[in-house]
Amino acid sequence: MKILRTPDARFANPPDFPFAPHYCEVRNSDGTTLRIHYLDEGPREADPVLLMHGEPSWSFLYRKIVASLVARGHRVVAPDLVGFGRSDKPAEQLDYTFERHVRWMSDWLVATRLTDITLFCQDWGGLIGLRLVAAFPEKFARVVVANTGLPTGEGFSAAFQQWLEFSQSIPVLPVGQIVGMGCKRGLSEAEKAAYDAPFPDESFKTGARRFPALVPITPQHGSVAENKAAWKVLENFRKPFLTAFSDSDPVTKGGEQIFQQRVPGTKGQKHVTITGAGHFLQEDKPDEIADLLHEFIASTK
Structure with missing residues (x-):
């Protein structure tokens, strides 16, 4: 497996991001070592x-939420998935599978020895994060899901189809x-540049291109069986489980309902809709999300 590593100089002074990098190495099944970057503040x-x-x-994406939670006494950990941020980036599309991502992040979770975790996950952070909850339910004290899901091959929205076609066909x-x-809200040019920073050229974007094609939206996709097995665990997860989807995300609209119907820990929780927020609700409403997490933890201790 060929690995690309974004030069540190690409990450010089992103706005509102004064956090020190932390690294953990995991080993792929072929013996390749992968370096995973994460924040660990508080x-x-x-x-x-x-x-x-x-x-x-x-x-x-979480910079303002990290700062707000740390100011209130929380320890906050935010990893970069393999292929993203300051983490290593396998060079070939076939290097990326759903199950490899779960294994890499499982090994990272074990290595960091985190326990009594409050998880907040969005987009693929949920697809992978919920698999971690299913694999290590004893490590998690509570969960918040936002604009995400755990699909099992049962279809997709028109908005996701548009994103899939766009991501697989656009040259750059x-x-x-x-x-x-x-x-x-509109991002500043400096903020957009920070999101571009991990990718010096198209060769570094292999994971970003591959992810949409890995979502198990048909029975023929990989990881359908594994996600169904994970749902069986989640259907017995009785620890506090909160949904906090935004009101303006066409890709995941209505996705909170399946969690509220199937996860016992959702019962009696004060589920919220984050208004005035798009798919990346962390950018639109960071203060509201930080408040929500702080209050959810306090109320479910």
Whole structure:
């Protein structure tokens, strides 16, 4: 497996991102070593809040939420998925599978020894993060899902079909522009540049291109069986489980209903709709999300 690593100089002074990098190495089944980057801010003795990003963003997405939670005494951990941010990037599309991503992040989770975790996950951060919950339910104290799902081959929205076709056909994937289009507010040029930073050229975007094609939207996709098995665990997950979808995301609109119907931990929770927010609700409403997490943790201790 050929690995690309984005030069550190690409990450010089992104706006509102004063956080020190942390790294953990995991090993692929072929023996290749992969370096995963993550943020780890706040007091080490505090229970961790795990923030998982999706496609095609990185931990920069959570910068304002990290700062707000740390200011209130929380420990906050935010990894970059393999292929994104400051994490290593396998060079070939066939290097990326759903199950490999789950294994890489499972190994990272074990290595970091996090316990009593509050998970907030969005987009692919949910597809992978919920698989971690299913694999290690004892490590998680509570979960918040936002604009995500755990599909099992049962179809897709027209908006996702448009995104899939766009991502697989456009010659140059404009990452910063894509994130901006998924927000209700306008991103600054510096913010767009920060989303482009992990990708010096198209060869670094292999994972970003591959992710949409990996979503198991048909019975023939990989990981359908594994996701169905994960749902069986989630259907017995009775710890606090909150939905916080936005009101303006055509890709995941209505996706909170399946969690509220199938996960016992959702019963009696104060589920919210984040208004005035697009797919990347972390950019549109970071203060509201930080408040929600702080209050959810306090109320379910």
